[in-house]
Amino acid sequence: MSSIKTIIVDDENRIRRRMERLVQSCGEEWQIIGMYSDGQEAFDAITNESIIFDLLITDVQMPEMDGLKLVNQLKKTNSFTSIIVSGYDDFSYLQTAMREGAINYLLKPVDKKQFIEQMEEVKNKIYQKWAEEHEWTEVQEKASQLEYAKQIQLLSxxxxxxxxxxxxxxxxxxxxxxxxxxxxxxxxxxxxxxxxxxxxxxxxxxxxxxxxxxxxxxxxxxxxxxxxxxxxxxxxxxxxxxxxxxxxxxxxxxxxxxxxxxxxxxxxxxxxxxxxxxxxxxxxxxxxxxxxxxxxxxxxxxxxxxxxxxxxxLLKNLTDQQSKNVTSSIYKHVQQIISASEGKNEAETIKALQVFFQELETLKSPTLIEEAVHYLCLQIVNRWMEFDIFKETPDLLPEVLQLTKRAANFHQLKDSIKHWVLQQKEKLDIRKKQTSSDPIQRAKEWIHQNLGENITIKKIAEHVFMSPTYFSNFFKAQTGETILDYVTKCRLEKAKDLLGTTDLKIYDISTQLGYQDTKYFSRLFKQWYGQSPSQYRELHFKSS
Missing domain, CATH: 3.30.70.270 (Reverse transcriptase/Diguanylate cyclase domain)
Structure with missing residues (x-):
């Protein structure tokens, strides 16, 4: 068992020394770690040096700071047991000492037998406190480990x-x-x-x-x-x-x-x-x-x-690095394709692609051809990201990288590239048109139309042609509420309507609104409205 760290405070040197001898006579489990001649001196040392102690034995009457005030001030930042020693048999001192949490109040001169008995009582209480703290620490550690394991399971x-x-x-x-x-x-x-x-x-x-x-x-x-x-x-x-x-x-x-x-x-x-x-x-x-x-x-x-x-x-930087491995003519033709694909005329894009293919045919290494094709695709993806004000990360990338892998010959490679480029042009044209309307309103309309379906942020964001990350932040900035809260509100408002106007079972209403767990639906409903679904129905149901 650890030593019980003890501090003695008394303005009389003779009494301090006697208290020291008395404490030492109580056994090896007691360790005196400080002795001070005044409450202020003790307070400053304990505070400035962050001294950790278990027992404070202090006189009451001292010139700078008395013992009761010392206990009061130290209790604000420290956990310890205290014994008050006084030369005055004053009941008011005793009352104050008890209020400050002193375990006992001893009168001078201190009787050795009484002191040893008192210290034994103090020791038992401190040991009990340590045991409770250790047990509580173990409980907290186990709870923390359990919580962490649950969090890992959720993330997985x-x-x-x-x-x-x-x-x-x-x-x-x-x-x-x-x-x-x-x-x-x-x-x-x-x-x-x-x-x-x-x-x-x-x-x-x-x-x-x-x-x-x-x-x-x-x-x-x-x-x-x-x-x-x-x-x-x-x-x-x-x-x-x-x-x-x-x-x-x-x-x-x-x-x-x-x-x-x-x-x-x-x-x-x-x-x-x-x-x-x-x-x-x-x-x-x-x-x-x-x-x-x-x-x-x-x-x-x-x-x-x-x-x-x-x-x-770093996506842009990576694409720029790729450009170092392509010829200046490939670089020029790629820019022409991108420029043409941003226009309305599909024929111009096809014409620019044909010039690009002619340049590819002059390359003698399959590696150079692959790098040129990847460079074209990555430039289109990055340009597509720039055009899309919502900065979506391209889900097209895995498809892009497989274009040269799947082609059995150069003719197939040209057809794959042409199909992919024109497909991206079509998507970009659609996005230009769609993003001109209010994305928040379109998102809300889609949510209301799909309350009973599986609703994810990704699905909503795809409907309004935004990335999920940007859409979530954009929605909150524009409406002041999270997309999760809005979907929950819409579903529960619909639930209120069904509870008040139909005799559908709560289970059926829950399922109809996308909540497969009826208990969770009921708990969520009560959190929002302060009533369970059945209580709400009892108060608001309108019979035919």
Whole structure:
């Protein structure tokens, strides 16, 4: 058992020394860590040096700060037991001492036998307090571990399920409020022989340990938290959190940490990893949309190779790097295709493509042809992103990178490129027309028409030709409420109407409005309106 740290305060040196001897006579479990001649001196030392102690034995009458005031002031920031010693048998002192939490009130001269008995009582109470604190700490640790395991399970389910209805997004309530950053880690082509693949499970654990250790070493002294879960063998998700709102230091520190982890994996394991790194966000309902962005972003590995960190804000730079590998004539023809595709005349786009194909035929290396085609497609994607004021991350990327892989000959390659370019031109033309109307109004109309269907942010955003991330932020900025709250409000308003005007069962109403769990629907209804569905019906149902 740990020693009981004791402080003695008395303005008479002789009495202080006697109290010291009395405490020492009570056994080895008592440790005197400080003796002071005045309450003010004791207060300053304890406060300035952050002294942790268990028992304070103090005189009452002292010149600068008396013992009762000392106890009162220290109780504001410290947890301890106190014994008041006084040369005055004054009941008012006794009352005040008890109010300040003193365990006993002793009169001078202190009787040794009485003091030892009193200290035994103090020791038992302190030991009991320690036991309760230890038990409570263990309970909190177990609760924290259970909560973390539940959060990991929720994150795993959310990133696995692409069609999660907004009614199920109350899982976000299980997480703290602040700023998040999502990271996807994918191991590149194995650097070990096939015979050693059985050892990949050990490396799987090793990679996780390396990431966690480095994050804790670099961010352990800050408010950064993280959750780590697998997306299959040697593929992982990492969610970083900071309680501050869009803290640039959080962004800078986590980006550097991710780059360091990538290099650490290369040095410490037979693997390299490619990492997709998202931007900061506060609304956890956007997690599924950002997940899709990072999975698309990962496809850049096919062009630029592995062992890299791919960031959304670096897409343009990556495409610019690709331009270094193409000839000036290819560069010129690509710009002509993009310019033509932004016009209304499809024939101009086809004409520009034919000139591009003629240039491709002069290239003698399949690698150069592939790089030229990728450059064309990436430039169109990036231009498409610029044209789209909502900055959508291209889901087209996986399709783009397969154009040269699927073609059996040059003729098929030309047809595939032509079809893809004209398809993107058509999409861009449609988006130009659609985005001219009010996207918020169109989103609300779509929601009202689909209250009983599976509603996701992605589906709503696609209807108004926005990226899910941008749409969610845009909707809140324009309406003052989150898209989740708006969908919930619409569904529950419809539920009120059905409860008040029909005799449908609550289960049927719940299912009809997209809530498969009737208990959850009833709990949500009561949270919003202060009444259960049955109570609301009893008060508002209109008989025929």
């Amino acid at each position: 389910e959310v990133t696995w399920n692409d069609e999660l209805d907004l009614s199920l997004l109350d899982w976000t309530q299980q997480f703290p409020k602040g700023t998040y950053k999502l990271v996807y880690i994918s191991v590149d082509q194995l650097a070990i022989s096939a015979n050693e693949l059985d050892a990949s499970e050990n490396w799987d654990r090793e990679i996780k340990a390396l990431f966690q250790q480095h994050i804790e070493n670099e961010c352990g002294d800050s408010d950064i938290m993280y959750w780590w879960w697998r997306s299959g063998k040697l593929h992982y998700w990492l969610l970083l959190f900071n309680k501050e709102s869009y803290d640039p230091n959080f962004d800078k520190k986590t980006i550097q940490c991710i780059y360091d982890c990538k290099d650490l994996i290369q040095r410490s394991t037979p693997y390299t990893v490619s990492i997709s790194l998202g931007d900061m966000f506060e609304d956890l309902t956007l997690l599924t949309s950002i997940k899709d962005q990072l999975l698309s972003l990962k496809q850049y590995r096919i062009i630029h190779g592995g062992n890299k960190v791919f960031r959304i804000d």
